[in-house]
Amino acid sequence: MVNQSVELFEQELSHGLVRARGITKSFGEGDTKIPVLKGVDLDVAKGEVLFLVGPSGSGKTTLLSVIAGILESDEGEVRILGESIHDLSAAEKTCFRRDHLGFIFQQYNLLPTLTAVENAAVPLFIRGMKKMEAIGRAEEVLKTMGMGERLKAVPSKLSGGEQQRVAIARALVGEPQLLLCDEPTASLDGETGHRVVEQLCEVGKHPDRAVIIITHDSRIFEFGDRIVHMEDGQVGQIQQGQEDPI
Ligand SMILES: Nc1ncnc2c1ncn2[C@@H]1O[C@H](COP(=O)(O)OP(=O)(O)O)[C@@H](O)[C@H]1O
Ligand SMILES: [Mg+2]
Incomplete structure (x- = not known):
């Protein structure tokens, strides 16, 4: 208990937003058991934009899901804002996610019967915001992404890139403290992708917020503070971005 308090205090002092220690995760049983995360430690500071890169199958999505609390790790601990x-x-987990986290998944998980703007407003509806206000905010975010003409379209009428932008707007609209993005620009053309990444990285400029972005897109690395390489279930080389203030 005392140790736990000391750790919390240290995390508070170090401005840590995410602190993952000794994370392991396997899929399958017995002979078919595959270790996917093999003891991952990761810290993310407030105000940081972190890119997570590495070959396909190296465990990036699994790590992000564990950090988000969507997937239970076998061993280890994840603290976000000091909370395990x-x-x-x-x-409690649902409330914590609602209040502090935003996700952009590889599958967009849009609700098929809601329009683009309603989908983007979902996190605000869940927080109990009045419908008109929530729709107004979602509309603003979508407009900044060039989606002003597509607000009333349902997902089946949207292209992959448009659906991806709705999913991104939904993650941004609630102004989460921690934003987790899994290949957010995969379906976007170069120019749109560039603009969207700039918007995502803006979040990390806020002193109390941070962003983790899984990406293969080396053109966007210039926007980050740090690049973390994953290889075979482990976090390897850590590169500091050029603009690191330290
Ligand atoms: N739900 C699952 N069940 C079984 N194996 C999985 C599951 N999710 C991921 N894997 C396996 O774990 C490994 C890492 O996957 P993933 O975290 O998606 O890697 P990345 O995002 O780096 O491409 C892969 O070999 C993948 O097949
Ligand atoms: Mg992945």
């Missing part, structure tokens, strides 16, 4: 997310009950 895996110790929270299901209801």
Whole structure:
């Protein structure tokens, strides 16, 4: 208990937003058991934009899912804002995610019967914001992404790139403290992707917020503070970005 308090205090002092220690995760059982995360440590500071890169199958999506509390690790601990997310009950976890986290998944997970703007407003509806206000905010974010003409379209009428932008707007609209993005520019053309990444990285300029972005797109590295390489379930080389203030 005392140790835990000291750790919390240290994390507070170090401006840590994410602190992952000794994360392991396997899929399957017995002979077919595949270790995917093999003891990952990762810290993300407030105000940081971190790119997570590495070959396909190296465990990037699995790590992001563990950090988000969507997937339970086998061993290790993840603290976000000092809170050990895996110790929270299901209801507490839902509230914690609603209040602090934003996700952009590889699958966009849009609700098929809602329009683009309604989909983007979902996190605000869940927080109990009045419908008109929520729609207004979602509209603003979508317009900054060149989606002003597509607000009323349902997902099946949108292209892959448009659906991706709705998913990004949905992650941004609630102004989460921690934004987790899994290949957010995969379906976007160069120019749109560039603009969207700039918007995502803006989040990390805020002193209390941070962004983790999984990407293969080396053109966007200039926007980050740090690049973390994953290889075979482990976090390897860590590169400091050129603009690191330290
Ligand atoms: N739900 C799952 N069940 C079984 N194997 C999985 C599951 N999710 C991921 N894997 C396996 O874990 C490994 C790492 O996957 P992933 O984290 O998606 O890697 P990356 O995002 O770096 O491409 C892959 O070999 C993948 O097949
Ligand atoms: Mg992946």
